[in-house]
Amino acid sequence: MFKITSEVITGEEVRxxxxxxxxxxxxxxxxxxxxxxxxxxxxxxxxxxxxPMAEKKMSxxxxxxxxxxxxxxxxxxxxxxxxxxxxxxxxxxxxxxxxKDGFKAxxxxxxxxxxxxxxxxxEVWADGEAEWVKPDAVFFEQxxxxx
Amino acid sequence: MFKITSEVITGEEVRxxxxxxxxxxxxxxxxxxxxxxxxxxxxxxxxxxxxPMAEKKMSxxxxxxxxxxxxxxxxxxxxxxxxxxxxxxxxxxxxxxxxKDGFKAxxxxxxxxxxxxxxxxxEVWADGEAEWVKPDAVFFEQxxxxx
Amino acid sequence: xxxTVKYFAVCHEMLDRSEEVMExxxxxxxxxxxxxxxxxxxxxxxxxxxxxxxxxxEYATEDTELTEDxxxxxxxxxxxxxxx
Amino acid sequence: xxxTVKYFAVCHEMLDRSEEVMExxxxxxxxxxxxxxxxxxxxxxxxxxxxxxxxxxEYATEDTELTEDxxxxxxxxxxxxxxx
Numbered sequence: 001m002f003k004i005t006s007e008v009i010t011g012e013e014v015r016x017x018x019x020x021x022x023x024x025x026x027x028x029x030x031x032x033x034x035x036x037x038x039x040x041x042x043x044x045x046x047x048x049x050x051x052p053m054a055e056k057k058m059s060x061x062x063x064x065x066x067x068x069x070x071x072x073x074x075x076x077x078x079x080x081x082x083x084x085x086x087x088x089x090x091x092x093x094x095x096x097x098x099x100k101d102g103f104k105a106x107x108x109x110x111x112x113x114x115x116x117x118x119x120x121x122x123e124v125w126a127d128g129e130a131e132w133v134k135p136d137a138v139f140f141e142q143x144x145x146x147x
Numbered sequence: 148m149f150k151i152t153s154e155v156i157t158g159e160e161v162r163x164x165x166x167x168x169x170x171x172x173x174x175x176x177x178x179x180x181x182x183x184x185x186x187x188x189x190x191x192x193x194x195x196x197x198x199p200m201a202e203k204k205m206s207x208x209x210x211x212x213x214x215x216x217x218x219x220x221x222x223x224x225x226x227x228x229x230x231x232x233x234x235x236x237x238x239x240x241x242x243x244x245x246x247k248d249g250f251k252a253x254x255x256x257x258x259x260x261x262x263x264x265x266x267x268x269x270e271v272w273a274d275g276e277a278e279w280v281k282p283d284a285v286f287f288e289q290x291x292x293x294x
Numbered sequence: 295x296x297x298t299v300k301y302f303a304v305c306h307e308m309l310d311r312s313e314e315v316m317e318x319x320x321x322x323x324x325x326x327x328x329x330x331x332x333x334x335x336x337x338x339x340x341x342x343x344x345x346x347x348x349x350x351x352e353y354a355t356e357d358t359e360l361t362e363d364x365x366x367x368x369x370x371x372x373x374x375x376x377x378x
Numbered sequence: 379x380x381x382t383v384k385y386f387a388v389c390h391e392m393l394d395r396s397e398e399v400m401e402x403x404x405x406x407x408x409x410x411x412x413x414x415x416x417x418x419x420x421x422x423x424x425x426x427x428x429x430x431x432x433x434x435x436e437y438a439t440e441d442t443e444l445t446e447d448x449x450x451x452x453x454x455x456x457x458x459x460x461x462x
Contacts, residue, residue, distance in 0.1 A: 011158070011162070015158070015177075019179070019233070021181065021182040021232050021233050022181055022182055022183065023179065023181070023462075024178065024179055024180075024181045024460050024461065024462035025176070025177075025178060025179075025460060025462040026176070026177040026178075026179065027174070027175070027176055027253075028174070028175040028176075028177070029172070029173070029174055029175075029246065029249075029250075030162075030172075030173040030175070031171065031172060031173075031246075031375055031376030031378065032166070032170065032171055032172075032173065032376070034168065034169055034170070034171045034377070034378075035168040035169055036169065037377060047374065048302055048303050048306075049374070050300065050302055050348075050351075050367055050369070052351055053348055053351035053352075053367070054374075056351045056352075078374055078375070085168050086166070086168050089374075089375070089376060090374065090375050090376060096462070097462055098462050099176065099178075099254070099257060099460065099462050100254070102176075102462075103176075103250050103253070103254045106174075106250070107246070107247070107250045110246060110375055110376075113374060113375045114372065114373075114374060114375040114376075115372070116353075116372070117372060117374050117375075118302065118348070118367075118369050118372050118374075119372055119373070119374025119375070120302060120303035120304075120370060120372060120373055120374065121373045121374065122303070132303050132304040132307070132370070132373075133373045133377075134371060134373070135371045135372065135373050170378075171376055171377065171378035172376060172378040178459055178460030178462065179460070181461070181462075184461060194458065195386055195387050195390075196458070197384065197386055197432075197435075197451055197453070199435055200432055200435035200436075200451070201458075203435045203436075225458055225459070236458075236459070236460060237458065237459050237460060243378070244378055245378050246376065246378050249378075257459055257460075260458060260459045261456065261457075261458060261459040261460075262456070263437075263456070264456060264458050264459075265386065265432070265451075265453050265456050265458075266456055266457070266458025266459070267386060267387035267388075267454060267456060267457055267458065268457045268458065269387070279387050279388040279391070279454070279457075280457045280461075281455060281457070282455045282456065282457050
């Protein structure tokens with residue numbers, strides 16, 4: 001399950017999508033909206049996505065994971081629209097036969113999501129200003145053009 | 148929250164216990180009952196614990212995590228009694244400012260739980276036999292006596 | 295030929311539209327679109343360095359050739375997921 | 379002095395009881411309990427190699443000295459969590 005949604009993310013959805021009676025280990029990651037960024041108070045966030053491409057890229061990440069760890073049960077969901085403090089922006093679930101690989105694969109999925117999945121964040125500060133967030137230096141260089 | 152329970156584990160409980168508006172990253176691990184062990188079909192499992200000591204050891208693991216990564220939001224819950232295939236035996240949640248540390252801390256919690264928390268598993272096979280499970284060689288040596 | 299061009303996030307804001315249909319000459323590439331946008335709004339060229347392009351949901355280069363009905367997008371640096 | 383001794387999992391099954399109160403001489407250690415169990419059921423000594431002991435919810439050694447009302451437990455190798 002690879003999905004861009006404007007609905008609240010509960011986590012049940014990604015978990016249900018990966019669970020299987022022969023897995024044993026399920027690793028989940030939730031990204032939530034913090035009340036501050038670098039100490040500056042956040043009022044709320046807005047996420048925008050390019051849904052068909054985002055879902056295609058999520059699916060490609062899961063293919064990379066299948067290749068690296070032989071894990072074929074990965075689900076990713078990212079919310080768009082206005083998100084309040086504490087709400088879940090992204091959820092990733094991985095079910096695997098071995099927990100070590102599950103942890104690695106789930107972390108990998110998040111790292112890649114931040115690199116190649118076309119989703120953007122607009123930060124609306126408590127003081128009323130707003131801006132489209134630029135990634136930090138590391139992600140500015142990745143992925144390279146033409147990947 | 149460090150708990151031995153005979154109730155169904157939903158995951159909400161550990162997640163709620165660690166969530167905080169300034170965390171941003173929540174990593175969860177669920178261990179579920181597989182339908183087989185090493186290819187042999189499982190009917191169901193029984194877990195037994197030494198609850199006060201188990202909860203004390205879980206709390207000690209969270210202190211180790213606080214020391215290693217400065218993370219103070221860790222929750223662990225382990226179920227005892229009869230568990231059917233697919234049911235959750237253990238849930239661990241970690242909320243952290245950085246997801247990299249969150250993944251490490253959650254995996255560490257599971258590894259340590261298997262080493263020092265007094266909980267035992269009895270496997271009831273589909274063919275009717277039953278046995279108390281012995282840990283594999285690695286865990287047989289850890290923790291050392293007198294730790 | 296006609297292609298659809300999509301603008302997201304900061305591009306959407308800069309250009310004040312989220313998509314448009316462009317009529318392009320045969321043999322046009324992604325670069326043809328970038329040049330045309332630059333004519334309309336020179337400042338956008340500054341962002342080309344950090345921006346990516348996609349054609350039909352796949353990352354592309356400036357040299358990628360276009361065909362009828364392609365869906366092209368300008369992809370500002372992505373910031374999805376979390377900051378943590 | 380009196381101490382409570384608890385048996386779990388395979389020990390519970392072997393000894394056919396989950397706990398008991400033992401009357402021990404002053405100066406008794408965990409080893410005193412192990413010896414007494416061995417008298418009752420010699421086979422249990424085979425398991426001592428892989429087993430741990432606890433006193434008042436803390437892992438202990440055979441030399442750990444006991445005091446009135448201590449809670450001692452025989453801890454077979456733990457297998458909680460998952461197999462994965």
